[in-house]
Amino acid sequence: MSSDDYSASEGLMDLIRSINNGPAEGTGIMKLVVFAKNLLGEELPPAIISYNIGRQNNLFGSYPTSMDKVPSIIFAALFAFFMICHLVIFIINTSRGHYFYLSFAWIFFCAMKVIGFALRAKWAEDITLVQLGLASEVFLIVSTFVVVSANLILAQRLFTWRHPVGGSRKLFWSFMFALYGLVLVVIAVTILASFVPYLYYLSWKSYRSWVKTVQFTAILILAYCLTSVSLIGLSFWLPTAKDENRYTYQPWWIESFAPFYFVKKGAAQEAEETFMKRNSNHRHATRVIAATHHHFKMVKGLSTQRGDLKHNKSMAILIITTFLIFFSSIVRTVVVFQAREHRFASAAESPWFAYVCWGIFESIISILYIVGRVDLRFYRPDILPQKVRNIITAQQSYYPSEDEDDDDDMPKAFVHVNNPSHPGQHVYAQHAAGYSPEHQDDRVLSNDSIDSK
Known part of the structure; x- marks a missing residue:
């Protein structure tokens, strides 16, 4: 590199990197800004800013102006x-x-x-x-x-x-x-x-x-x-x-x-x-x-x-x-995989x-x-x-409501009771619903007594 290409900004950055154990160019910009402001004041020279931005890794959306x-x-x-x-x-x-x-x-x-x-x-x-x-x-x-x-x-x-x-x-x-x-x-x-x-x-x-x-x-x-x-x-x-x-x-x-x-x-x-x-x-x-x-x-x-x-x-x-x-x-x-310095960025970084x-x-x-x-x-x-989810299943009716008259909405238990696959299924379904044949006369008698009262 000729002396004409070696700028003062580059020389200053080389000095700072040497002081910090020679890190890769483009890293530690936050530490670099703090050091530069302590050295040169709050208003950094545009040449130093431009030099360091150009050495940063390319960024989707670029560095704003x-x-x-x-x-x-x-x-x-x-x-x-x-x-x-x-x-x-x-x-x-x-x-x-x-x-x-x-x-x-x-x-x-x-x-x-x-x-x-x-x-x-x-x-x-x-x-x-x-x-x-x-x-x-x-x-x-x-x-x-x-x-x-x-x-x-x-x-x-x-x-x-x-x-x-x-x-x-x-x-x-x-x-x-x-x-x-x-x-x-x-x-x-x-x-x-x-x-x-x-x-x-x-x-x-x-x-x-x-x-x-x-x-x-x-x-x-x-x-x-x-x-x-x-x-x-x-x-x-x-x-x-x-x-x-x-x-x-x-x-x-x-x-x-x-x-x-x-x-x-x-x-x-x-x-x-x-x-x-x-x-x-x-x-x-x-x-x-x-x-x-x-x-x-x-x-x-x-x-x-x-x-x-x-x-x-x-x-x-x-x-x-x-x-x-x-x-x-x-x-x-695309920008991430290019991994270029900002000064060599493609149009994708625009x-x-x-x-x-x-x-x-x-x-x-x-x-x-x-x-x-x-x-x-x-x-x-x-x-x-x-309050709806806590309803006990045993208290649910086996018979369809008005909104459930269609066969598709009818509970399976109700369908089995009305269409048993074998004669004994009627008895099983009645027991499952709390019905007992031997107590049928007692229930009828009880209902007659209530009606008479």
Whole structure:
């Protein structure tokens, strides 16, 4: 290297690295900023700032400049509006007894975007605010996990509606909880591996190890993005015989998925009260989302009919939102695997690319959630109240109620009594119901005595 290419900034950085046992270039920027400000004052020379930014590892969304302040503020305000919309919908639903707690996920998602873009706007004013910048990256990147996890929960409900037996098995639920737990670990590892090179001086070997760790977690994130689509694909499998015979408890009181529709106040609680008069097997029905072909027919009670998979718009919402997040994750993965210094960064690192992915795409996702009314499409009835679940089975009638006149809704015990496979079955069913032939005359006599009184 000629003396003309060797700048004063580079010489100063070489001196500082020599003092700190020769770490890899581009590591320990936070310690470096503190040392430089103690040496040169709070206002660092632009040449030193530019030199060190150019040596940092490339970053999806790039390192902000003064031009990033306005778009960051715009998107922060936009997601604040989306957060208010989700909050208003949740408050109205709650006031009407419609409890869809998954709305908290989207409220939290929007809040993270607001904080992330607000911090980025502040970071654009002073690039030496490393702590602020790291916090901004965490909120903007981790918020995508919230969307993917929420979509996975919605896809799980869609799968359970189509396959109530498989969707309610402990094995399936255990797998889903294990997956959510694994994602939390991946998030923690991603944050740690991304932060360490900025916080500490590292050797070249250690630095590359952390970079490869981030690359590995980026691949896991891509796989996780596609899990909800996989569950939707599994929903297309034809239901088994067990699925067809399984009773499902659907929210029949939901009449529409229109953007400005809200359920009747107390409708869910009125539906729960009807189970006081139902048979015990109905109280253990699988809770599923509303079937599309039932919305305008107001089907009351339970059903063993799955119908065709007609949640087309619901599936479209999940697929579109998932692939928008998936595309953003692909671009970030490209940047991560390039592992270049910022001065040699490709177009994938462009801040405008990040605004398209983090801003425009995720705004579209929020609009689809709000206008598509996922709080109605994917609402699953609440667990029956304790007073209903505490009803003793022996006190249940073996005879069908008015809503259960159809043979499909008739309890099995009642069907066996009226259609015995052998003559002795009548006697068994009568004993099971508390009836004893030898006491028949006593019961008749007792009833006659009561009538005479």
